[in-house]
Amino acid sequence: MNANVIQRVIQFISKAAGIVLTPDKAYFIDARLSPLLREENLGTIEALLSKVEAGDRRLSARMIDALTTNETFFFRDRTPFDHFRNIIIPELIQRRPAGKTLRIWCAACSSGQEPFSLVMLLDEMKAQLGGRQVEIHASDISESILAKAKSGIFNQFEVQRGLPTKLLLQYFKKDGDNWQISPDVVRRVNFFRHNLLEDPSRLGTFDVVFCRNVLIYFDRPTRAKIFAGIADRLAPDGFMLLGGAESTFGVTDRFTSHPKERMLHIPLPPRKAPVAVPGRAIA
Amino acid sequence: MTYCLVVDDSSVIRKVARRILEGLSFEIGEAEDGKQAIESCTARMPDAILLDWNMPIMDGYEFLTTLRKMTGGARPKVVFCTTENDVGHIAKAMDSGADEYVMKPFDKDILASKFEEVGLV
Numbered sequence: 001m002n003a004n005v006i007q008r009v010i011q012f013i014s015k016a017a018g019i020v021l022t023p024d025k026a027y028f029i030d031a032r033l034s035p036l037l038r039e040e041n042l043g044t045i046e047a048l049l050s051k052v053e054a055g056d057r058r059l060s061a062r063m064i065d066a067l068t069t070n071e072t073f074f075f076r077d078r079t080p081f082d083h084f085r086n087i088i089i090p091e092l093i094q095r096r097p098a099g100k101t102l103r104i105w106c107a108a109c110s111s112g113q114e115p116f117s118l119v120m121l122l123d124e125m126k127a128q129l130g131g132r133q134v135e136i137h138a139s140d141i142s143e144s145i146l147a148k149a150k151s152g153i154f155n156q157f158e159v160q161r162g163l164p165t166k167l168l169l170q171y172f173k174k175d176g177d178n179w180q181i182s183p184d185v186v187r188r189v190n191f192f193r194h195n196l197l198e199d200p201s202r203l204g205t206f207d208v209v210f211c212r213n214v215l216i217y218f219d220r221p222t223r224a225k226i227f228a229g230i231a232d233r234l235a236p237d238g239f240m241l242l243g244g245a246e247s248t249f250g251v252t253d254r255f256t257s258h259p260k261e262r263m264l265h266i267p268l269p270p271r272k273a274p275v276a277v278p279g280r281a282i283a
Numbered sequence: 284m285t286y287c288l289v290v291d292d293s294s295v296i297r298k299v300a301r302r303i304l305e306g307l308s309f310e311i312g313e314a315e316d317g318k319q320a321i322e323s324c325t326a327r328m329p330d331a332i333l334l335d336w337n338m339p340i341m342d343g344y345e346f347l348t349t350l351r352k353m354t355g356g357a358r359p360k361v362v363f364c365t366t367e368n369d370v371g372h373i374a375k376a377m378d379s380g381a382d383e384y385v386m387k388p389f390d391k392d393i394l395a396s397k398f399e400e401v402g403l404v
Contacts, residue, residue: 073392078399156368156386160393164400165377165384174370 001026001045008049009033013067016060017141018197018222021067032066065142069217072110073161075117080212080241083261084118088239089125092207093132095237101133105206107196107230108214109138112149113158115189116181118210120167137203139194146191152181197222200229207235213243220251227252231267240265284310285403286327290320290346291335291364296387300333300364303391307404317341321349328355331403333394334381336365336372344379351380360401364389 009029013019021029033045040059042048052060075081092102106115115138122134140146159168159179172179194200196214209230215223230240231254240255241264242248248255248265258264287309289300301311312329314320316338323329332350336343343363350356360383363376368386376384383397398404 073396157390157393160386160389161396165373168384169370169374169377174368 001030005044005046005049008053009045009067012049012052012060012063017064017068017195018219018226019067019217020219020222029067033063036062036066061143065144068142068145070110070142070145071213072113073158074113074163074167076114076162076212077244078162079244079263080210081117081121083241083264084208085121085125087258087261087264088208089128091237093128093130096132096207098130098132101135102208103135103204103206104137104208105203105210105233106136106138107194107209107211109140109149109191110142111145111154111158112138112152112186112189112191113154113162114138114210114212115149115191116152116185117162119185119188120171135190136188137190137192137206139192141193141195143193146193149189150186150191152183152186153178154181155179196226196229200233203233205235205238206233207238209234209238209240211240211242213246215246216243224252228254228270231255231270234267236267236269238267240267284308285330286310286312287331287333287403288312288314288320288323288329288359289333290314290317290338290343291333292316292338293335296335296364300394303394304333304398306391307395307398309398309403317343317346317349320346321353324350324353324356324359328353329359331360331362331398331401333362333364333385336363336367336376344375347376347379347381360398360403362397362401 006023006026006029010021013021033048037048048059048063052063096102104118109115115136118136153175155178159172171182171185211230215226227248234240253271254268255265256268258266287304289297289311291297292315297313304311312323314323318340334343334347343365347361361381362383362385363381364385364387366387373384382401385393385397395404
């Protein structure tokens with residue numbers, strides 16, 4: 001693969017999805033795009049790029065799918081779910097009247113393990129919720145990974161990573177070699193396609209946003225833009241959770257840490273630009 | 284150091300499990316069947332047991348039932364690790380006192396996840 005092709009792939013994925021790839025990732029590009037080339041009967045990455053650059057939207061979506069990372073598992077990293085149970089829900093319940101619906105957004109949900117983990121956790125917390133409804137919205141840029149999430153079908157490896165066996169028995173049915181999560185759990189999640197580079201204002205206001213292990217793939221200006229978009233979509237007393245290797249520090253002034261737990265991020269209003277006072281000369 | 288007894292009639296599985304669990308800072312003992320495992324537990328009760336189902340002499344289910352009746356036998360965290368992957372087997376294992384269940388084949392992430400689930404990682 002020559003340098004020009006690598007550069008065109010880097011430009012494509014940066015513009016389409018905001019993902020930063022560097023020229024030393026040629027092996028990654030090759031490994032991710034080779035299966036797509038075979039499936040589409042295309043000889044080279046250059047041939048694929050020519051079609052995508054000429055406006056082939058189907059191939060463009062498939063190329064984004066191939067170059068995005070969908071690593072996820074049930075109750076990933078555990079701690080954010082402990083914070084959700086022990087800090088976020090108790091605080092929201094205290095502040096929200098009984099009839100108020102809580103809204104949660106899993107941005108970049110991949111194959112659905114995160115929102116499905118939240119459904120199972122919320123079931124455990126049913127008594128604590130005091131009859132409050134909870135909406136779970138889950139988005140991803142990849143149509144194919146969303147289709148997998150909506151199917152609710154997981155293989156044997158997937159159901160063993162992070163998922164306690166008692167929850168496997170409670171929520172899943174064996175389906176051949178795979179496991180099918182209860183259709184009721186799938187129904188309780190609103191899956192939709194969303195590119196984090198796009199304006200999220202149509203999505204409404206959320207009480208909690210999970211945006212974990214995705215911002216590591218973006219450059220700093222893009223992260224700042226996404227943080228601002230999320231801050232605008234959060235209730236003033238809402239919460240954002242990031243991945244273990246992610247931080248708002250030095251990227252945005254739109255979040256501060258929760259007083260009890262620095263991993264929980266609380267939105268701040270945008271800072272107003274300084275206003276010039278008329279009639280005063282500045283030396 | 285947390286002591287884990289790996290009970291499996293396959294020397295390959297014992298070797299793979301040992302390598303993974305030693306990487307997670309466990310001290311490892313081995314037994315080839317349920318009877319040998321009972322003898323091992325009588326000599327030294329482990330903190331955790333990774334337990335196969337189908338073994339000669341005494342199978343995993345019979346071993347677990349016997350273990351839980353032994354003095355100190357309620358303490359070890361028992362993770363079943365078997366090729367049996369139907370709901371009936373999994374439910375039977377959990378009902379008989381297993382703390383977690385691993386379906387073979389497994390990898391490091393799965394074992395780490397299951398031992399984390401029982402509070403040992």
